[in-house]
Amino acid sequence: MNLAVSVESNSDMLVDPDWWRGAVIYQIYPRSYQDSNSDGVGDLSGIIHRLPHIASLGVDAIWISPFFRSPMLDFGYDVSDYREVDPLFGTLGDFDALIARAHELGLKVMIDLVLSHTSDQHAWFQESRSSRDNPKANWYVWADAKEDGTPPNNWLSIFGGSGWEWDSERQQYYMHNFLKQQPDLNFHEPEVQDALLDVTRYWLERGVDGFRLDTINFYIHDKQLRDNPVCPVEDRNASTAPAVNPYNWQLHVHDKNQPENLEFLKRYRALLDEYPGKTAVGEVGDSQMGMQIQAQYTSGGDKVHMCYAFDFLAPEAPNGTMIADVLTRFEQVATDGWACYAFSNHDVVRHASRWNLGEAAQRLYAALLMSIRGSVCLYQGEELGLTEAYVSYEELQDPYGIRFWPKFKGRDGCRTPIPWSSDGPTGGFTDTKPWLPVAMEHLSKSVAEQDRDDHSMLNFYRQMVGFRKAQPALINGSFELVAARDDMVSFIRQADDGQRVFCAFNLSNSAVPLDLPAGSWRQDMAAPFRPSVTDKSITLPPYQAYFAHEDR
CATH class of the missing domain: 2.60.40.1180 (Golgi alpha-mannosidase II)
Incomplete structure (x- = not known):
């Protein structure tokens, strides 16, 4: 069923400054959306080509995962230059063209800003590590070793092992919550905050409509570098990190979730408020205190507009009791806040597989997501009913999966390319070998196949989004x-x-x-x-x- 795409003018899109409240946001993982230059990797030009498909869903906005210059050790979440498009994805001109085309189609554009850390290849870090007295010496979290040479405290990395890495040039440890090549910025340094606000202003001036803020609760660490306490065994929820990772064995009260973050978020909101109609949604990466943080960060109308936690990204399918508990607790603890909910994203097993859902159950849960109070994020391929793809160890790209294989297979299975047609082994994504294999079982669920079927999952999502938008x-x-x-x-x-x-x-x-x-x-x-x-x-x-x- 080919649906006509309505076009709105830019002026129409600026009418409602609260457009984000209850919006449906479609997440694009650019590496896997559409390859336009036959290198096997999706790019900005490919996204432009496929924007009519997204507009046909009736969603309000797109969120594009990182496309900035990067060594790609964490596939763009390790930024080496915040103001440049990585050549793998195209150019700044391509991005400007994407903004213009999306706005023509009535779509807002949100981009993924990774502010808590950079790549170790970023010029800021290269300067910071060069000495202990250079102008950027305090831009990252540095600390001396203990007397026995071990790391300053017991903080752990989500990607496994210590959250500290020894730097032989500076003769100190630096903090990293993720890969060792992703050093954490020091938000206690005012110049760091100023620099990141300047980065945000740069993209606002280029016309973006908002930001998805990666790991928003990781920005600030405890200045005293105190050890995290032990987490009781019964509370070691495995939704922040996989169960094979002892990260969940600590209560993360010192390495993140610091109260000083509220003041930075107020500065961030003040900047956004200079540009009417701009918004931000924060990812709260914490399974222990997620809802409380979510409430704090969205309260008062002077911090971020909305946040999402891991409540519905957990391994177990939410039953009615759990759903009611999450929704009622949020109403109680965030009386003036706003939530954003998602069932899938680029970091977790697709929920069709994670919760072992048949097609009828997938439709039911989609209807539920479109009905609960809050904004909604849909992950690319969710509208097709895609399941988690199998990726062999030899084809794995994700360092997270490579480290913890086979107990945890990483995030590649939810990142395989979108099947646009059922013709050929790459499903219309590329005409060469893709960076990750296209799952053979996905070809029968291609956009082209489902577009022709009035009763397909794709057309159900179109109907359900349309139904939601017709009900204030x-x-x-x-x-x-x-x-x-x-x-x-x-x-x-x-x-x-x-x-x-x-x-x-x-x-x-x-x-x-x-x-x-x-x-x-x-x-x-x-x-x-x-x-x-x-x-x-x-x-x-x-x-x-x-x-x-x-x-x-």
């Missing part, structure tokens, strides 16, 4: 829990104008009876789900949803 209550309305059990959850969303939408979801493979809330409710026959209703009782078939409006 689902975009930014309030949330009221009605009922929750492991096998179901129901709630009411209410818009400022009084529109009330009742949403109920059967998360099981058995029929579930439930009652309508008090009031006069009328089933929405435009919703993608229309189960049978008799009087005041609803019988939800397996993996079905029910939407109704209260008569006014």
Whole structure:
């Protein structure tokens, strides 16, 4: 089914400064979206070519994972120059053209800024490591060894091992939360904050509409470099790092999550407020204190606009009880904050596989995601129902997976190229060998195949996004829990104008009876789900949803 793409002018896009509230944001991992120059790697020109597909989904914005100059040891999350496009992805001219085309199609553009750390190839780090008294000597987190030569404290890296690396040139340790080639910037140094705000202004001036801020709670460390305490065994949630990594064995109260970060975020928001309609969403990388941090960082209207934590990126499929708990707790702890939710991204196993979902369950969970209070991030390929791809050890690119194979296979399985057609082994992504293999089982789920099928997963996502955008209550309305059990959850969303939408979801493979809330409710026959209703009782078939409006 070929859908026409509506075009908005730039002036139309600037009307609502709160467009981000309840927005649907589509994440693009540029290496795997579309190759335009036959080198096997996706690029900015390829994204431009495929923007009509994204616009046809009805989403509000795109978020592009890093495309800055980088040695690519962590595939762009190790930045060596914040103001340049890596030649692998194109040029600044290509980026400007991407902004212009996206705006023509009514899409906002958000880019992924990695501010907590840089590459060790960045000019700032090269200067900082050269001596202990150069102008940038304090721009990174340096510390002397203990008397026995061991690292300054017990902090760990998410990618395994110590969070400290010895530098023979400076004769000190430097801190790194990720790869040893990704040294952490020292946010206690005012000049560092100023430099990063200048980077943000640079991209605002180029016309971006917002930022996804990587690892937003990692910016500031404890100045005293105190050891992290031990995490109780029963609390070692494995959603921040895989269970094979002892990172989860600590309570991360000193290496991140510092209160001083709030002042930097206020400076950041003040800069964004100079440019009406610009926004930021922060990634809160913490499974232990994620919701509390999420609430702090989005409170008061003077820090970031929205944050997402790892609640729905966990290994276990969320049941109705857990969903209700997450949503109600957020309402309680973040009374004036705003959440952003995602089921998949470039760092976790695709949720279709992670939660072992069949097609009916995938649709049900997509409808749920489009109905809960908050903004939404969709990860490329999610709209096609893509599963996690198998990538052999010989073909692995991700250093995280290479280190912990085979217990943890890394992130390559969710990063394989998008199948645009079912013709040929690369699915229209490239005409040469791709940087990661295209999964053979993905070819039958290609965009071209699903575009022709009115009942495909792709067209379901189009319908569900469209349904959400037609209901003010689902975009930014309030949330009221009605009922929750492991096998179901129901709630009411209410818009400022009084529109009330009742949403109920059967998360099981058995029929579930439930009652309508008090009031006069009328089933929405435009919703993608229309189960049978008799009087005041609803019988939800397996993996079905029910939407109704209260008569006014």
